[in-house]
Amino acid sequence: AQSVTQLDSQVPVFEEAPVELRCNYSSSVSVYLFWYVQYPNQGLQLLLKYLSGSTLVKGINGFEAEFNKSQTSFHLRKPSVHISDTAEYFCAVTLSNSGYALNFGKGTSLLVTP
Amino acid sequence: DVKVTQSSRYLVKRTGEKVFLECVQDMDHENMFWYRQDPGLGLRLIYFSYDVKMKEKGDIPEGYSVSREKKExxxxxxxxxxxxxxxxxxxxxxxTGDTDGYTFGSGTRLTVV
Incomplete structure (x- = not known):
């Protein structure tokens, strides 16, 4: 079965600094990978996804992620964060025959301070 | 705008009560899922359904059951x-076959006292 590990439970960062949120997955078959964001007291919103093709994926709000098959990673990056990026971020994986349930990591809490 | 609607935002129930959490979607989706979210544990799958009257256990089904009598x-x-x-x-x-991920409801915060 596929699974996801988010390597950092909390990431504090100063405003306008770059940030990387780390995600590793395990699966013996082809997968789809996702990053979701959850702002305080809100539901989950899709940031970006990797299905196939280019390993660099661009999402909303200036975020991007790179799929690295050899390292089984899908790290999320942003070159300059804003206070409004403070949120919980979840990495998720599903088998490439989509419709299967998403398996989520435990989440990374990004705290951006002035 | 397409939606997944959860009937209650907050619920408080007493120990031993039978509790129903309702979810309705207006997108004609085949697949529906229930997760619970706890701090430090992320989202864990309870049950899911691929079709009307079908259900599959997720990772933590104990103490829960589901019902899907209508597609929505x-x-x-x-x-x-x-x-x-x-x-x-x-x-x-x-x-099924959708590559846009899933559409989530805004959640129901349940407190059992």
Missing amino acids: RFSLILESASTNQTSMYLCASSF
């Missing part, structure tokens, strides 16, 4: 609520 509605049932079921419950739906 997926109910989560706590047969006898316990305090360890205090949590945020999230419903989601998707098309």
Whole structure:
């Protein structure tokens, strides 16, 4: 079965600094990978996804992620964060025959301070 | 705007009560899912359904059951609520073969006292 590990439970960062949120997955078959964001007291919103093709994926709000098959990673990056990026971020994986349930990591809490 | 709607945003129930959490989607999705979200544990899958009257256990089905009598509605049932079921419950739906991920509801925060 596929699974996801988010390597950092909390990431504090100063405003306008770059940030990387780390995600590793395990699966013996082809997968789809996702990053979701959850702002305080809100539901989950899709940031970006990797299905196939280019390993660099661009999402909303200036975020991007790179799929690295050899390292089984899908790290999320942003070159300059804003206070409004403070949120919980979840990495998720599903088998490439989509419709299967998403398996989520435990989440990374990004705290951006002035 | 397409939606997944969870009937209650906040619920407070007593230990031992039978609790129904309702989820309705208006996108004609085949697949529907129930997750619970707890701090430090992320989202954990309780049950899911690929079609009407079909259900599959997720990772933590104990103490829960589900019902899907109509395509658009997926109910989560706590047969006898316990305090360890205090949590945020999230419903989601998707098309089979859909590569856009899932659409989530805004969640129901259940407190069992």
